[in-house]
Amino acid sequence: MSIIVENITKYYGSYQALTNINLEIKSGELIALLGPSGSGKTSLLRIIAGLEQAENGSILFNEENYTHKHVKDRNVGFVFQHYALFRNMTIFDNIAYGLKVRPRKIRPGKKEIEQKVIELLQLVKLEGYKDRYPSQLSGGQRQRVALARALAVEPNILLLDEPFGALDAKVRKELRRWLRRLHDEFNVTSVFVTHDQEEAMDVADRVVIMNEGKIEQVGTPEEVYDHPINPFVYDFLGSVNLFKGNVQQGKLVTGNVEMNAPDSEDGVSTGYVRAHNFIIETEASGKDSIASIIDHIHTMGAIVRIEVIREDTNEPLEVELTKEHYIQLGLRKGAKVFVRPKELKVFVDYMAGI
Numbered sequence: 001m002s003i004i005v006e007n008i009t010k011y012y013g014s015y016q017a018l019t020n021i022n023l024e025i026k027s028g029e030l031i032a033l034l035g036p037s038g039s040g041k042t043s044l045l046r047i048i049a050g051l052e053q054a055e056n057g058s059i060l061f062n063e064e065n066y067t068h069k070h071v072k073d074r075n076v077g078f079v080f081q082h083y084a085l086f087r088n089m090t091i092f093d094n095i096a097y098g099l100k101v102r103p104r105k106i107r108p109g110k111k112e113i114e115q116k117v118i119e120l121l122q123l124v125k126l127e128g129y130k131d132r133y134p135s136q137l138s139g140g141q142r143q144r145v146a147l148a149r150a151l152a153v154e155p156n157i158l159l160l161d162e163p164f165g166a167l168d169a170k171v172r173k174e175l176r177r178w179l180r181r182l183h184d185e186f187n188v189t190s191v192f193v194t195h196d197q198e199e200a201m202d203v204a205d206r207v208v209i210m211n212e213g214k215i216e217q218v219g220t221p222e223e224v225y226d227h228p229i230n231p232f233v234y235d236f237l238g239s240v241n242l243f244k245g246n247v248q249q250g251k252l253v254t255g256n257v258e259m260n261a262p263d264s265e266d267g268v269s270t271g272y273v274r275a276h277n278f279i280i281e282t283e284a285s286g287k288d289s290i291a292s293i294i295d296h297i298h299t300m301g302a303i304v305r306i307e308v309i310r311e312d313t314n315e316p317l318e319v320e321l322t323k324e325h326y327i328q329l330g331l332r333k334g335a336k337v338f339v340r341p342k343e344l345k346v347f348v349d350y351m352a353g354i
């Protein structure tokens, strides 16, 4: 089922939490709403769900206007961070709940419910746990039950609000795989809220990046990472180094370094370079070589993160390289090196001088 969000505006009292949100979600897509705390992700999800009403705008499911439909008539499944399972019910009964409470006319028979629950238990690999109670499961297992419970009623749309937020990093990763697998299996249009960019980039077909109640950019993980449309998106998606300077005739001048910026307008600008988009050398090789001193070396498995201090401005830079390359170069703390951007994106500082 497709979702269209049209001109949605939401106020809490006089506070405007969402401003003119427009978004089209294709049937069967898995979409992540990603943004810092307070950017309006949960508000948007709740409006899609019908748990919250917007002041302005419409919500369409399969092009039909659902704006004023009650949550129970939208057939959406929910998984929340703290959407506790029923503590006094077994895992089996928790999953069966949504089917058992259906009005008699549309309620499946006992055998049918049983079969469905068993299938779901198999899918989330918890067959052996059906007679346990939620308190006898781990956090990750409980969220798998929550996913199975949400899917049991065959929702048109699955909405997840920080579903893995309360779990540790390793379990979160595992659950991402579950979400992706279950999503592919059921092909249900899914929207999940997260503030974890790695989670969004890893799981979603497309990522919606939100900030201060607005959408900054929508795109596939590759699009938003490789072609961020503004400084906010650049900064939000992974570690980035900033070079404040001035563009003159296709060159960004920063400190005593000149970097090629052929497509940039002249004026006060900031260059953005991701940590892995530097070349690190022991000799200068051009006007864009930034003389620096290694301040800190941090090894993280196959990747080495090096913090260097620019000699011209004393500003720190973060550079990432493979361990293999790091060993080849024989780098150590205190050594002088030259870092050069492989890929630079320049945004004009429109606010400069205002």
Ligand SMILES: Nc1ncnc2c1ncn2[C@@H]1O[C@H](COP(=O)(O)OP(=O)(O)OP(=O)(O)O)[C@@H](O)[C@H]1O
Binding pocket: 012, 015, 017, 035, 036, 037, 038, 039, 040, 041, 042, 043, 044, 193, 195
């Ligand atoms: N019921 C409410 N009453 C008043 N203000 C609210 C209410 N719900 C949310 N807000 C405010 O609206 C803004 C957006 O909140 P929302 O929960 O949608 O953001 P979020 O991006 O999901 O944040 P988080 O990641 O912290 O959950 C915040 O500033 C929040 O304080």
